[in-house]
Amino acid sequence: EDQVTQSPEALRLQEGESSSLNCSYTVSGLRGLFWYRQDPGKGPEFLFTLYSAGEEKEKERLKATLTKKESFLHITAPKPEDSATYLCAGPYSSASKIIFGSGTRLSIRP
């Protein structure tokens, strides 16, 4: 069964404390890997799309990487405004749909 699993479920960091979020997925039929940020009460905001193992993309304090079995979202020197839920998702041709992970709730304390 196609699956996308995120860990940890919640993460609390001090401002400036770097860390990584994990997204693991079943490989067969995957057509890419998406990362989104979602603030409470709002729709998910697109961050990155990765297509190939070894690919990396950066945006401000965020960097997304992709291996053959998982993706990481690295957050460097985070600020309180980075607090949000981060979602990863995989488009599966086998399932003809995008499967979302359950998200990581990130909280950055000043």
Place this chain on the structure above:
Amino acid sequence: KAGVTQTPRYLIKTRGQQVTLSCSPISGHRSVSWYQQTPGQGLQFLFEYFSETQRNKGNFPGRFSGRQFSNSRSEMNVSTLELGDSALYLCASSLGQAHSGNTIYFGEGSWLTVV
């Protein structure tokens, strides 16, 4: 360039009523997909429309339906509302079909409360 627009943003309905939600995709995008988001279940796929045809459907009862117009705008309808239908309904658009790897962009969502 304008993003995905959803209307209405908030609505309250009574159990047993029906509701129609509207979505205008990003200009040039031909695929529109709908999701239900609740605290307990996360983001659940409802259905996807591409070129006015439903291409895939999630595991929701027949009370949930949708359609897409020739200008790619889409509507979803929920009939005989139940308390459990209270959720944030999200629309997303993409250039091509989402499962092929086309990036999907979300609207702000429609908050539905059923009382």
